Amino acid sequence: MTPHRILVVGAGFTGAVIARELADAGMRVDILEQREHAGGNAFDFVNEHGIRVHRYGPHLFHTSNMQVVEWLSRFTEWLPYRHRVKALLSDGRFVTLPVNAETAAIVGLENVIDVFFRPYTRKMWGMELEQVDPSITSRVPIREDLNEFYFPDDKFQAIPKYGYSALFNRMLDHERIRVQLNAPFQPGMEREYDHCFNSMPIDEFFGYTLGDLPYRSIRFHNVTLPLPQALPVATVNFTHDGPYTRVTEWKHLPGHGYPPWHTTLTIEEPCDYRANNNERYYPVKDRGGLNRDLYRRYAAMASETMTFVGRCGLYAYLDMHQAVSHAIAAASKFVARCDAGSTMR
Template sequence: MLNKILVVGAGFSGAVIARMLGEKGFHVEVIDKRNHIAGNAFDFHNGHNILVHQYGPHLFHTNNQSVFAFLSRFTDWVDYQHRVKAILADGRLVTLPVNLDTKDQVGEDKVIDTFIRPYSEKMWGLKLEEISPDIINRVPIRNDQNELYFPDDQFQAMPKAGYTKMFENLLDHPNIHVRLETAFEKSMEADYMHVFNSMPIDEYYDYSLGPLPYRSLKFHHVDLPIPRIFPVCQVNFTNDGPYTRVVEWKNIPNSPQNEQFTSITYEEPCSYTENNNERFYPVKDASGKNRALFLQYKQIENPKTTFIGRLGQYVYLDMHQVVSSSIAIAEKFLKENTL
């Protein structure tokens, strides 16, 4: 027990911590309730040999050189600069983030109600004014002709063989053992010196202070006997229907090409209670009441458990931020616990 660690969740946060502790001699057991590793970054080759991300597009980008170097130990990369279009009611495709050309085509006074309000309100289940400005400003409106979605990030690439293969390499260590289709139970904690847990923190505490709101997504995967539909990977909808965007997977360069078929996925946001309790995003509201409730949970004394990831820390993080946070958590633990 003195060197046994339990990691709950085989996504980015859990896998990074497991690898770092495993390399330092700890025996790490990783469990996940799903039947696969890689968390929401899980990808697979479908029946047409197109590489599909099961839970929506995961597009790696960062300025953090140490994060990129860490992941580069487990994958080769394919350069990819993400471009996004929005489709208007008349079928025209215009550039996102909104730039000068987009403003010219729709009118600057219509930008908020065309691109930001409908997408955001569907995504978060709140009125635009109720959503934290931090979320709205993640993709700022521009005053130039830039067409890149992440124009300022130095490292923009996709794992050459896919995310799942990268996770296989990340978890391939003699001190790491992975058990899938295994749900966490508190009784497990007695067998380990410490637990790193990526489950929703309110669920862990049996909702004793009340439930935290999360948003979920339903993914609709479709194969079409068409060589290609869109000029870019991602197209956002501007209408008031239930869907937010569609992704055409073969437009990501690490996906094998099929000259006869294309595969698309369109996304339908919803509450996690409408989607088998699958939680994807914590809800950052303008009032801050959700964060305040999380902080009450966080203050519960529990020295044996460290909560990690988006759900455990109740924070909206990109992949590179999850990796950076997890590296810092592992380094802190290793500094305080040497074998």
């Protein structure tokens, strides 16, 4: 027996992909989204100068998972783009990040940790390098060649031709999907449905009964300058001790507009999520794993008719391709269980 009424909480990549998969399988899906727009943190818009800006920071699509690329390509064409990042040194020079042979030669291999990792960790995580989980810092390798690309190995690197918001509009345009914006989940709503896929923060769902799961957030400061272009590459990281981590100039991304007299930049200032209107971006991986343990205790409280998904439902940092791949897997598993007749209450 196939359940026909599904509730999805959150219209980010996770919720939207699940909704589309289940609608394609014949189910009726209601999506609740508390923000005024779909797209989650990948949401973008074109500003008054004709420049496309990603409201929640630069989103670069990169993957070697060609199944994900094929799946998304039903809803978008792509513009090839390989991201480059420079770090601004205290003497005004720009060097390539992640650290390559040239950067190491300029800065000195023995100084790499103190110049790049230590101040960045303090700003980004609000912790000393020794306090964060080693997996976070090991994600940024030191290269021995002169490669300048930020994602040197991923087979597919591109930006949706008409932006992420257009991709979402097409993905959610389905007769069996209903999207409600400005609609935060309220306790008990799930009882009207056969199953709920929930990408809201799991601790919020359970009323914080076991305590808060910590997150880092970012305040985004947008500035438009009367200049054709300001930076040598799309993103420049700061190595100083000030509060800002990096700046992105949108014009460098293909299809993001190129007005002759103006350029828009976004500067990022990390902070605790409670200092930024509860905007949760990065789950905090502490060295002792206490946050992960707390997450597991919340996850164990979920009922059979509720599947927690996505960045805040799983309390895991997911790149977009990983969010899409997890979502396809969660939806497929659910459809298979329904076909086997085991999910109706």
